[in-house]
Amino acid sequence: MPELPDVEIFRKRARKALNKKIKTVNIKQKKILKTSESTLRKHLNGNKFTGTSRHGKYLFMKINDGYLLALHFGMTGEISYYKKEKPKHIVLEMEVGDKYNFAVISIRKLGEIDITDNLKKFLKNKNLGKDALSINKKQFLKLTEKSKGSIKTFLMDQSKIAGIGNIYTDEILFQLGIHPKKKVEDLEEKELEKLFEKMKNVLKEAIKHSAIREKMPRNYLIKKRADLAHNKEKADKCPKCGGKIKNITVGGRSAYFCSKHQK
DNA sequence: AGCCCTGTTGCCGA
DNA sequence: ATCGGCAACAGGGC
Numbered sequence: 001m002p003e004l005p006d007v008e009i010f011r012k013r014a015r016k017a018l019n020k021k022i023k024t025v026n027i028k029q030k031k032i033l034k035t036s037e038s039t040l041r042k043h044l045n046g047n048k049f050t051g052t053s054r055h056g057k058y059l060f061m062k063i064n065d066g067y068l069l070a071l072h073f074g075m076t077g078e079i080s081y082y083k084k085e086k087p088k089h090i091v092l093e094m095e096v097g098d099k100y101n102f103a104v105i106s107i108r109k110l111g112e113i114d115i116t117d118n119l120k121k122f123l124k125n126k127n128l129g130k131d132a133l134s135i136n137k138k139q140f141l142k143l144t145e146k147s148k149g150s151i152k153t154f155l156m157d158q159s160k161i162a163g164i165g166n167i168y169t170d171e172i173l174f175q176l177g178i179h180p181k182k183k184v185e186d187l188e189e190k191e192l193e194k195l196f197e198k199m200k201n202v203l204k205e206a207i208k209h210s211a212i213r214e215k216m217p218r219n220y221l222i223k224k225r226a227d228l229a230h231n232k233e234k235a236d237k238c239p240k241c242g243g244k245i246k247n248i249t250v251g252g253r254s255a256y257f258c259s260k261h262q263k
Numbered sequence: 264a265g266c267c268c269t270g271t272t273g274c275c276g277a
Numbered sequence: 278a279t280c281g282g283c284a285a286c287a288g289g290g291c
Binding site for chain 2: 002003006057072073074075076077108110111112158165166167168225226229254
Binding site for chain 1: 278279280281282284285286287289
């Protein structure tokens, strides 16, 4: 699930846990901890979260001792805030305030939980580029100048632009009618400007709909994607032009696109 | 029941 | 620089 729009929704969810005393820290799965258990406890136990921020697919929770809890969700992670109904696959669970629980979930135990006191340094260590919603047109165009590979690989490269993954890359290219294998250098200036606008537009639209597939606009490819992966014949028609949706591999990732209107 | 395939993440080595 | 393989697990198809 977690690309930029999903993580942005997690961030909003996580805000519910702000300014409440962290009463207990329950570490249920050590595998995705990038820091020691004792360091994590030291910074969380008895403290409070005072703010949230996001960069690309990373969520940061500011702690009142000046440190940041850094969360990355891998393929199947999410944030849960609940009173009684305990979700499955909890990795880190904290009791915050009066009887509420704030938890990091990870089904496949991929992802990352870390502590840092320097956001800039952290982002640099991870080799992350500008956030997809923060980058401006000039910076975006400059990045495209140096890119040799396919447009799909470019959009997904976190060291160039942070936040866009497989699903939303396909969506952006689908909306623009650009083939995922098209080379960045073969796109005209005007097309690159459109790409920039559409990138922002698709991400914002997804956030507006709480990153829930079923709620996305009618002409979005994302609504069909889950069905497409399981070869359901019903789902293989393009919602824009009726063309056939195809699946190929681009840059080592599965790409879905309309063979009729994406050239 | 149980095998096979697919998958939203990123890292690593050839 | 690009590519496959891997990590770990769920869920659908057959």
